[in-house]
Amino acid sequence: MAIGNSGKGYVLLAPTLLVMGLALAAPLLLLAVYSLHDQNGLALGGWTLAQYRAVLASAGYRSLFLRSIAISGLVTLVTVALAYPMAYFVAFHARRKFAWLIALTIPFWTSYLLRVFAWKIILGFDGVINSAALRLHLIDQPLSLLLYNPFAVVVTLAHAWAAFAILPIYVSLEKIDRSLLEAAGDLGDGALRRFLRITLPLSLPGVIGAAILIFVPTTGDYVTPELVGGTKGTMIANVIEVQFNSVGNWPLGAALSLVSMAMVAVIAALFVASARAAAKAAR
Amino acid sequence: MSFLSVSRVSKSFGGAAVVDAVDLSIERGEFFALLGPSGCGKTTLLRMIGGFETPDNGTIAIDGEVMNTVPPHRRPTNMVFQNYAIFPHLNVFDNIAYGLRRLRLRKDELRARAEAMLATVRLEGLGERAAGQLSGGQRQRVALARALVREPKLLLLDEPLGALDKRLREAMQVELRAIQRKVGITFLLVTHDQEEALSLSDRVAVMGAGRILQVAAPRELYERPNCRAVADFIGDMNFFHATVRQIGDSVTVNAGLLGILALPRANLAPGIRTDDHILLAIRPEHVGFSEAGVAGEIASATFLGERSHYHVKIAGRSDPVSVSGIAPTHGTVHLVFPPDHLIGLPNA
Numbered sequence: 001m002a003i004g005n006s007g008k009g010y011v012l013l014a015p016t017l018l019v020m021g022l023a024l025a026a027p028l029l030l031l032a033v034y035s036l037h038d039q040n041g042l043a044l045g046g047w048t049l050a051q052y053r054a055v056l057a058s059a060g061y062r063s064l065f066l067r068s069i070a071i072s073g074l075v076t077l078v079t080v081a082l083a084y085p086m087a088y089f090v091a092f093h094a095r096r097k098f099a100w101l102i103a104l105t106i107p108f109w110t111s112y113l114l115r116v117f118a119w120k121i122i123l124g125f126d127g128v129i130n131s132a133a134l135r136l137h138l139i140d141q142p143l144s145l146l147l148y149n150p151f152a153v154v155v156t157l158a159h160a161w162a163a164f165a166i167l168p169i170y171v172s173l174e175k176i177d178r179s180l181l182e183a184a185g186d187l188g189d190g191a192l193r194r195f196l197r198i199t200l201p202l203s204l205p206g207v208i209g210a211a212i213l214i215f216v217p218t219t220g221d222y223v224t225p226e227l228v229g230g231t232k233g234t235m236i237a238n239v240i241e242v243q244f245n246s247v248g249n250w251p252l253g254a255a256l257s258l259v260s261m262a263m264v265a266v267i268a269a270l271f272v273a274s275a276r277a278a279a280k281a282a283r
Numbered sequence: 284m285s286f287l288s289v290s291r292v293s294k295s296f297g298g299a300a301v302v303d304a305v306d307l308s309i310e311r312g313e314f315f316a317l318l319g320p321s322g323c324g325k326t327t328l329l330r331m332i333g334g335f336e337t338p339d340n341g342t343i344a345i346d347g348e349v350m351n352t353v354p355p356h357r358r359p360t361n362m363v364f365q366n367y368a369i370f371p372h373l374n375v376f377d378n379i380a381y382g383l384r385r386l387r388l389r390k391d392e393l394r395a396r397a398e399a400m401l402a403t404v405r406l407e408g409l410g411e412r413a414a415g416q417l418s419g420g421q422r423q424r425v426a427l428a429r430a431l432v433r434e435p436k437l438l439l440l441d442e443p444l445g446a447l448d449k450r451l452r453e454a455m456q457v458e459l460r461a462i463q464r465k466v467g468i469t470f471l472l473v474t475h476d477q478e479e480a481l482s483l484s485d486r487v488a489v490m491g492a493g494r495i496l497q498v499a500a501p502r503e504l505y506e507r508p509n510c511r512a513v514a515d516f517i518g519d520m521n522f523f524h525a526t527v528r529q530i531g532d533s534v535t536v537n538a539g540l541l542g543i544l545a546l547p548r549a550n551l552a553p554g555i556r557t558d559d560h561i562l563l564a565i566r567p568e569h570v571g572f573s574e575a576g577v578a579g580e581i582a583s584a585t586f587l588g589e590r591s592h593y594h595v596k597i598a599g600r601s602d603p604v605s606v607s608g609i610a611p612t613h614g615t616v617h618l619v620f621p622p623d624h625l626i627g628l629p630n631a
Contacts, residue, residue: 182335183368185355187382187433197381201372279372 035254044251051255061239061256065263068235071150071225072218075157076211082158083165083210088199090166091173101170108163116227119156123147123228148230156224161217165210172206173199201279208275212268219264236260284347286311286469287332287437292341294327301327303493304341309471309486314463316472316480319490320516326365326441328490329473333362333439346436361430362439366446367422369414369429376401376410378425382433400432403462420451427459431466440472444479456483477517481505489513509552511628514564521570521604523563523620524630530557534627538563540577540599544622551627562628567592567607569624576617579604584612 010017035052038045055061090100107115122128123146130142146152176199184194222237229235236256243253285308294302302324309315317325330336332343334355343350350358361382370378380397388396401407404424417425423443430438443459444452460483463470474480480487481501488498489512497509508514511522525538533545541563555561568590579595582603593610594603595618610616 177366177368179364179366179368180370182355183362183364183370183429184381185335186333186360186362187429188356188385190354190356193385198370 031254031257034251035258037251039249039251042248051251052259054252055255055259061236064234064236064239065260067150068219068237068260069263069267071153071233071235072157072215072221074154075161075218076215078154078158079161079165079214080169080207080210083162084169084207087166087169087173087206091170091176097174101167104166105163107159112160113223115160116156116224119152119159120147120228123152123155147228148233150229150233152228152230153225153233153235156228157218157221160224161214164213168209168213169203169206172203172209176202197282201282204275204279208272211271211275215271216264216268220260284344285309286313286346287471288342288344289328289332290342290344292328292331292338292343294324294331294336294339300493302331302338305493305495307488307495307498309469311469312467314460314470314472314483314485316474316484316487317490318474318477318480318487318516321475323490324493325473325475325490329362329439329441329471332437332471333360334358359436360439361433361435361437362441363423363426363430363443365441365443367426369417369422369425371414373414374410375406375412375414375417375421375425378414379410379428379432381429396432400428403431403465404428405458419447420455423447423455427462431462431468434466435468437469437471440470442474443472445474445476452479459483481517489516491516507550507626508564508628511562511564511631514626514628519567519605519607520564521567521602522628523565525561525563525627527551527555527557527559527561527627530555536561536563536627538625540597541620544620544625546622546625546627550623550625552629555627555629560630562630563620564626564628565620565624567605569621570604570606570608571619571621572606572608572610573617573619576619578615578617580615581610581613584610 034044036047036049038048038050086104090097090104094100120127124130125142125144125147127147129146130139133139134142180198180202181194184198189197219235220237221235222241225233225235225238226241229238237260240253240256240260243249243256287307287309289305289307292302292305293300305324305328307328317328319325327336331338332345332350334350334353334357338351345359355362370381373381376397379400380393383393383396386393398407398410401410404427406421406424406428409421414422414425423446427443440459444455447455456479459470472480472483481504484501486498486500487504489496489504491512497504497513499507504513505517508517508520514520514522523538523541525536525541525544528535528537528543530548530551532548534548534551535543535545538544544563546563551561577597579597582594582596584594585592587607590607590609591612593606593608593616595606595616596603597618604618606618
């Protein structure tokens, strides 16, 4: 039997398509179906938009959405801002690039959960920072504002996702033809202008990639706010978990999930568009 | 003092001298070429003049100002890079206007200057085209326009035509020369292509192994090379061993196979004395076929149109003699070597 070119493509894609279909598309479809029903005891009730109305009408959910986005936005900003100089150093100044990249990613060889617990130990009431500061007589009593708040969530997430920012930014910086920088210098630009007019715009794909790579999953992060966020650091994923596990209101949990996904998608799209526009404006 | 003055400039990388105590003077408005094989240090010299490398020793002065430690963005030079280094995120207009933006020009003035330059390099109407959609020749023009629009005192060109195919290269050579005449800026071109250097430049410096071997106008370089390396690098050349017998109004040499010959005094490179062992050099087109002369056997003949190129084996010599002319395609011929065209070079 002859298989056409597109046919071959589908054959090659088949395993992936199968997994994606069963593990991603089907559950997502199921989630959509759930979100359009109401809960009738333990069974599903009839078709309705009530869940979405409940989500959108509730001030509590709205502030939770905003907080999730604010926290992961901040995480994205902090991570990218800290990762950029590191990636820049490795791409432009480091002698043993590969060794540096390995060194930078070593912390990510341990489990995510372990790293979150590590931060718990560092930030805790009788944790590393507090006991060190007490010993040095910098403070009289332990600070309680380090842990169980949005600050702790931002610090923990920013550290957890650092590698996902460094690597794409590094790749985009590494790709920049060094003669372009020489040409910019030749045409009258000092180091700072050269960076702003050539290096930054050309590394923008890496920055956008890193930002999306961090913003999208951290908005829905559940583990970190659960472990270090306290009540003020709760994010939308924690509430979704409660709806599915404790309360047992799957339709409401499904609606919250889908609204959250839609919001992340819209914000990511707006971000990419505005970043591109900003790069165009910088000539 | 010359417009560009390079004196005793040296540069080594990792202990190896790449540029070795080079002296060079270029006059204002000249089209000057640095010619040499790859690895001879010509690009490093150009990059030191542009400010991308710092000399280990010596001074570089442009228009009377010492430039050694001045960074590229403060030098009155601009460069056309070998790979053109077109900014990929900018369109043609913005590439050309790049170096104008920080000069605080009025908006209409900036536009006028960039548009005028687009016209000079014949890219009118392509200002909005993205950098990625340009052909090789167009990229070369953009790189040239981008450098010229800043009206540098000195334009540096690093193998600017190397990436183009032969036809385009020849067309661009003519155009480059015309643009240089029009803008009147001093051009310093680096190339390994002798034809390009000879056809474009007012003067050429031939470099070899980090040193400048000879600086001369193209015709002089071709007709009176001062050493074997220059003679070898430019065009095709036959060499014969000889010994100087007497130096007077003319020079008598014993040229072995060619017999005793008398050459004009001007054909002898400076510094050669009586009894010195020398090389006699002659171009293939100056070797003649005749009835009598040195007998030889045609080893190969290549038809080139109006004339042919021959390799002639002569007795007592391993290398065949290169001859350009018109003769039968095989058999025995007789070669004559007119003394006026024989040049005496040091045997080094």
